[in-house]
Amino acid sequence: MKDIILSTAVLLMLCTSCISNSKNAFASNEISKNQMTSKVKSVEVSEKTRGLQKIYTFKDSGLQKKINTDVTQNNLTATTWNMLNEEISKINLEKISTYESPTTQRYSDGALASQIKITVDNKEYISAEFDSGKPPKELAPLYNSLMNAAR
Known part of the structure; x- marks a missing residue:
């Protein structure tokens, strides 16, 4: 049972990290895109x-x-x-x-x-x-x- 909980927690942390990195990359791309059209x-x-x-x-x-x-x-x-x-x-x-x-x-x-x-x-x-x-x-x-x- 502990292994399942631990595995689920690790998997949840990895997914959250990937989503956060994806948002940061999107925001950075938006800044340069907006800068180009300004x-x-x-x-x-x-x-x-x-x-x-x-x-x-x-x-x-x-x-x-x-x-x-x-x-x-x-x-x-x-x-x-x-x-x-x-x-x-x-x-x-x-x-x-x-x-x-x-x-x-x-x-x-x-x-x-x-x-x-x-x-x-x-x-x-x-x-x-x-x-x-x-x-x-x-x-x-x-x-x-x-x-x-x-x-």
Whole structure:
């Protein structure tokens, strides 16, 4: 009798675990599916240290560069905007704030403190700070594409 009860309990636990994993996989798939159908409104890269602030704001209508108080507007091609959107679609935006910086030079003004903010359907996703030029590996392709487009 004990063997039957024990076997039933183990079987019940395994079934519950499988159902839970299935739900988590479905939820994860829904996040990425929703992310793909959402519209990216803007992407902003800010790089700051004492005495210097650079903000690059990318929108489908163009690129705004702000260095301290100087502001310039540049055109952004549809190809570049689409490429940035493609890079964004590869990132789990819900986890963007948890990606860790590989270096910490910004703590002692050894590097600009950088951050990426992505606005999708009026919701902002903001990365943790990282050293300029050394983003978390998950953000490296997007960061490099943004900085190349900003030149």
